[in-house]
Amino acid sequence: MSHVRVHNFAISLDGYGSGEPQSREEPFGHAGERLHEWMFTTRFWNEMHDDPGGSEGADNALAIRHGQGIGAEIMGSNKFGPPGWQDDPDWKGWWGPNPPFHTPTFVLTHRPREPIEMEGGTTFHFLDASPAEAVEQAKAAAGDLDVRIGGGATVIRDAIAAGLVDHVHLVQVPIVLGRGSNVWEGLEALEDGYDIEATSTSSGVTHLTFTRRR
Template sequence: MARLRVHAFTLTLDGFAAGTDQRADAPFGDGVDGLHEWMSASFRGEGTGADHAAFLAGSENIGATIIGRNMFGPIRGAWPDESWRGWWGETPPYGHDVFVLTHHPRPSLPMDGGTTFHFLEATPAEVLAQASEAAGGADVRLGGGAATVRAFLAEGLVDEMHLVIAPILAGAGERLFEGLDALPAGYRVEALVPGESGNVHARIVRR
């Protein structure tokens, strides 16, 4: 059975997954400079150690991905047209079906390299069922943003999370665990591993 996994989801030390005023020229908002610095070497093909191993693990046995509307792009509300095709250019890095949760569905968007974006207005359980079918027996990766991950955690649908705690403070923005008071009853911290960039990798699994 397909598992739902969160990988490389990075938080500030005070718990923010994004800063304030997210926009096209600052996708993660203000006040979080350096949030994803830990994976820069891996993107350059120079990664080593615990950081690189964690980076690579996010692609292992993944057959489909679920993301929120805000992770697909900066446009809010109704789509003015279909010209926005994602942050990644014509060849996104996924290479499989990506399900975008949105209150404003639009036609599926095939891209180069095997990625197809599907825009769904659905419950977490409904979109997970579709993604699991598309994954063909592999696992499903749950991307951001924080609100999307919270929605799946609230329904107990997440099997495993790899969180990265970056050594920075934001003070304001979007918290990952806001309102999830029941989280400790369903999940436990299995491991904490220090990374080379001063960050810490946390693996959280179902109880």
């Protein structure tokens, strides 16, 4: 049975997964890259960028689970591109000709377009669908493998609220953003449905893992 998972999604102390305003020049708004600095020193990150270096500590051990057993990805419109990308017929995402997903990838947008086949096994499919409908299509594409919800915060939040997510890995970074897209909004008593573990590391972040109770 396949599962729905979230991995390596970084949030601020006050729960924001990105700042504002988001743009092509500043994809994470006023947050910049501060939410992701913990990852940049890991072997996981360096190997994705063809660099054999990087640390192998707890941050890396948790980060590498991101790609294990994943057969499809779901992401929101704001992860795929900056505001207004739907008006650019040539926009194919932030990641160049060979995106790092290597699976069918479902982009939630109110303005769907034809699928885009990229190098390395990634095909972007554009859906105007509810989280449940998107998960159903992604599971069909993933076969026996799992579905990863890659973000942003709104997509993750909506999927959790709909009872669709089995495993959530959030990385709490010790900064306060004050505004942006918040992953916790509307998720009161989330702890009632999940077993929660917290692991703090020398980089200063805390890895929060939520495993849905059966």
